[in-house]
Amino acid sequence: MAVSQTMSQMEMETQKRWNCLSSMIGMEAKKRDFFTGNVTASCAGKGRLVIVGSGIRCAGQFTTEAISHIKNADKVLYFVSDPVTETYIRDLFPGAMDLGVFFDGSKDRYDSCVQMAEACLFFARQGLYTVAIFPGHPGISSLTSLRAMQIAKKQGICTEMLPGISLEDSLFSDLGIDPSYNGLQNIGATDFLLYDRRLLTDAHVVIKHVGCIGEQCVTPKGVGASNLSILVKQLQKVYGPDYGVVHYYPSQYPTCKPFMDRRPLSDFLKPEMYKTFTPFSHFYIPPMSTSCINKEMAVQLGIACDLNMALRLGVPTSCLDVYGPREKQAITDMASWRVPSGYWRTPVSGASRYLAHIGMDVGVLQRHMLSPLSVMTMHGLSPFETTQIVTGDPLKLFLTAKPDPTYAAHALVTRLCVDPVFASSCVATGRRCQYEADGEEMLGRWLCQQGYETTADAVQRVFGEIQMAHPSMWIGSYTTNISDVGSIQIQGSKIMINNAIVVQPVFKDGIMTWSSTCGNVYNACIKFLHDAKCTIEGKIWGCNEQEPTVCNVTGERQFTMGGPSSMLERTINFGFATKLLWTALMKNWACLRSMGDNYTGMSFADIEKANMALAIAEEVLLKTKTDYQTITQLASSQFDAMEGTWLSADMRCPFTGSVFIPHVPTVCI
Numbered sequence: 001m002a003v004s005q006t007m008s009q010m011e012m013e014t015q016k017r018w019n020c021l022s023s024m025i026g027m028e029a030k031k032r033d034f035f036t037g038n039v040t041a042s043c044a045g046k047g048r049l050v051i052v053g054s055g056i057r058c059a060g061q062f063t064t065e066a067i068s069h070i071k072n073a074d075k076v077l078y079f080v081s082d083p084v085t086e087t088y089i090r091d092l093f094p095g096a097m098d099l100g101v102f103f104d105g106s107k108d109r110y111d112s113c114v115q116m117a118e119a120c121l122f123f124a125r126q127g128l129y130t131v132a133i134f135p136g137h138p139g140i141s142s143l144t145s146l147r148a149m150q151i152a153k154k155q156g157i158c159t160e161m162l163p164g165i166s167l168e169d170s171l172f173s174d175l176g177i178d179p180s181y182n183g184l185q186n187i188g189a190t191d192f193l194l195y196d197r198r199l200l201t202d203a204h205v206v207i208k209h210v211g212c213i214g215e216q217c218v219t220p221k222g223v224g225a226s227n228l229s230i231l232v233k234q235l236q237k238v239y240g241p242d243y244g245v246v247h248y249y250p251s252q253y254p255t256c257k258p259f260m261d262r263r264p265l266s267d268f269l270k271p272e273m274y275k276t277f278t279p280f281s282h283f284y285i286p287p288m289s290t291s292c293i294n295k296e297m298a299v300q301l302g303i304a305c306d307l308n309m310a311l312r313l314g315v316p317t318s319c320l321d322v323y324g325p326r327e328k329q330a331i332t333d334m335a336s337w338r339v340p341s342g343y344w345r346t347p348v349s350g351a352s353r354y355l356a357h358i359g360m361d362v363g364v365l366q367r368h369m370l371s372p373l374s375v376m377t378m379h380g381l382s383p384f385e386t387t388q389i390v391t392g393d394p395l396k397l398f399l400t401a402k403p404d405p406t407y408a409a410h411a412l413v414t415r416l417c418v419d420p421v422f423a424s425s426c427v428a429t430g431r432r433c434q435y436e437a438d439g440e441e442m443l444g445r446w447l448c449q450q451g452y453e454t455t456a457d458a459v460q461r462v463f464g465e466i467q468m469a470h471p472s473m474w475i476g477s478y479t480t481n482i483s484d485v486g487s488i489q490i491q492g493s494k495i496m497i498n499n500a501i502v503v504q505p506v507f508k509d510g511i512m513t514w515s516s517t518c519g520n521v522y523n524a525c526i527k528f529l530h531d532a533k534c535t536i537e538g539k540i541w542g543c544n545e546q547e548p549t550v551c552n553v554t555g556e557r558q559f560t561m562g563g564p565s566s567m568l569e570r571t572i573n574f575g576f577a578t579k580l581l582w583t584a585l586m587k588n589w590a591c592l593r594s595m596g597d598n599y600t601g602m603s604f605a606d607i608e609k610a611n612m613a614l615a616i617a618e619e620v621l622l623k624t625k626t627d628y629q630t631i632t633q634l635a636s637s638q639f640d641a642m643e644g645t646w647l648s649a650d651m652r653c654p655f656t657g658s659v660f661i662p663h664v665p666t667v668c669i
């Protein structure tokens with residue numbers, strides 16, 4: 001008895017709230033010029049309207065984001081199709097109001113939708129954070145939600161619609177359909193008949209709401225299928241009398257299965273079939289035919305090389321459960337398959353966790369939008385992560401959450417080449433790591449802490465890419481074995497032979513070429529070799545000579561003590577010295593630990609030279625006012641015993657650009 005009285009009191013209170021709200025809306029419409037647009041100015045900047053979908057199956061298909069909005073809202077209104085979802089909403093927000101009260105069977109459906117939309121807008125106009133919940137996807141077959149959203153936007157109210165799992169999503173999953181093959185036509189049954197729509201027989205067709213065709217008034221008990229025969233006869237004109245069609249409605253409850261009944265169209269004309277239809281009934285019609293391939297378009301898109309090849313292209317197939325020759329070969333190949341070297345599993349990062357957190361908690365998201373730096377600091381993000389997230393750039397957010405090792409390596413190398421303080425820290429860490437059993441992993445962890453989710457191998461590859469793409473990494477004078485040619489000098493943007501400037505040289509993939517047709521005395525094709533001595537080899541021939549069949553020129557870089565004086569150039573030198581040490585560290589960790597010199601590339605003596613070069617460069621570069629004379633004296637006094645010319649060489653190899661473009665294959669000078 002007490003429970004009954006309590007329920008009665010609650011119902012009375014609910015009715016009172018709705019009656020009061022309806023009266024206020026009607027009074028507002030009368031008080032001011034409600035329908036001519038003056039509402040826009042008065043409502044600008046007020047309130048918020050968030051429209052969410054509840055999905056098809058009861059309760060379980062709410063998104064985490066939608067739930068967060070419901071919990072944080074000032075007002076929640078809902079129009080859902082099952083009592084379980086309604087209960088779930090009221091558990092999340094006890095004061096939630098049921099918009100279904102406007103469907104009383106006494107008025108046209110459209111009028112009810114207009115009144116429901118106005119109820120949603122009322123609270124948003126009062127400056128309240130309002131959430132409106134609709135079944136399925138709130139933007140599909142939902143006049144109320146779309147009307148409310150469009151009016152709210154016109155009136156300056158902050159508006160957002162969140163997607164939900166729709167009828168179509170459920171149908172695709174239950175029937176195993178991929179609409180990207182053959183295409184999809186999605187249409188309401190009443191709309192199809194009323195406007196004499198043309199059906200695409202070569203596509204998947206979904207005809208919705210076949211159980212309430214032509215109904216303009218909806219009562220809580222639903223409607224019958226009185227107009228179903230009209231629809232079926234119209235479909236028979238298109239597909240034939242007995243074409244197979246699926247009568248479908250999704251499962252709303254976790255203990256029930258979806259209804260999927262495939263029959264010939266003629267069966268649906270039988271009176272006993274009508275009782276199987278509900279307001280949630282829909283038809284799925286599979287493709288009856290296939291489209292012809294546009295041969296010219298196939299060639300234009302590069303799918304086929306010519307028209308004959310285009311003719312041999314197959315049509316999309318729905319037979320995915322076969323083991324043909326191609327499928328068998330693909331599975332057999334798995335025996336020798338291995339994880340590709342370029343595979344990079346996403347590391348767990350603070351940026352990923354933070355973005356997931358604010359995506360699921362709109363309260364934190366709102367605080368982030370107001371003061372991002374303070375919120376991110378509280379969550380322990382690194383300076384690099386904070387900087388990237390603040391930009392709001394989708395690509396930067398993606399690469400911060402899932403850092404590509406090559407992208408991060410490019411960023412790291414750029415910084416190493418222009419930031420001596422950072423490079424000094426990196427080098428010091430590398431020195432500490434190089435004789436440790438897990439030295440490479442230690443260095444990797446340190447790089448991650450600096451915001452560079454990359455690998456030692458990736459950094460080494462990037463250094464190689466720079467050398468192959470930028471002649472600035474090969475600056476110096478190369479004495480050749482051809483007396484007439486003498487020396488080849490690379491000086492920043494200039495290439496010279498015996499002090500004569502080469503016209504229009506091209507540097508690509510580590511090879512420098514130029515032609516006598518551009519006014520040069522010689523033709524040339526010179527390859528720069530990756531070795532510690534910085535050597536070249538290739539071909540040089542006169543303007544009236546035949547190109548040699550074999551290499552006829554070699555050269556080794558020689559250096560004088562004249563050189564860079566600006567701080568930028570010194571910084572660049574330091575970056576090159578860092579590159580040398582990195583090469584030494586990465587060549588072979590095992591050999592380094594055993595003090596070995598039996599690996600390809602730099603000998604252990606060369607590694608020691610790189611360390612010494614780096615130490616001197618580090619000391620000089622951190623003294624911003626040091627002039628070139630001091631550099632020369634420091635090099636002479638500390639490096640005479642270790643072939644000082646080698647040190648001079650390294651200090652004369654600047655990376656002359658402060659930044660680089662990673663994937664430019666050709667550099668025209």
